[in-house]
Amino acid sequence: MFPGLGGLGGRGGMSPKKMKGMLKSMGIDIDELEGVIEVVIRMPDKEIVIQNASVAIMDAHGQRSYQISGDATERPLSGTEANEGPELEIPESDVDLVVAQTGANHEDARAALLEAKGDLAAAILLLAPK
Template identity: 45%
Template structure:
């Protein structure tokens, strides 16, 4: 297949029943693992359909790995009460503090 121009390649793929299309407007792709997330920013995604099966080829613009922090409802309520903030602010502060109650409360009360 060396030396084949793109037009010939597309024709051959069409004859083999393979369809390729670019996915537009994708901002990020998130891969969630048990204890972390891999975030692929501004990816180029190609959807390849062959024999009725779809495959996604993802080429990331940049990659970010985030640890997943699980916070309990009890911890969120405690931070809400102590810092005098709403649910989302308390949850966000706990996640940013890796679940550390004291750090989350201090951060919220210093603002």
């Protein structure tokens, strides 16, 4: 369960059952998560995928920690996740302001705000006559 804790000098060491009992007496509970197929760690620019994952959960006084082992690979984010991030919410008041400043209709104002990633000034400039 814990790599590198096999004992001193290769002479065996503490059994996993004895180790678990000792940790429990200190208020630390360790359980193995059964049936895990894969674990995905999503980062801003990539994903780390761990296949054949083994997951141990350690609960120490209400604080949970996860130990994950397995075959790790990296991959870029797929689809729109890599480019857009979370969907941008445009407040109706921002749309109204762009309409008032440019005379555009609501649909065009909302589209300009989405293109400008919510930046009011940039959206107004996009719709301004050239």
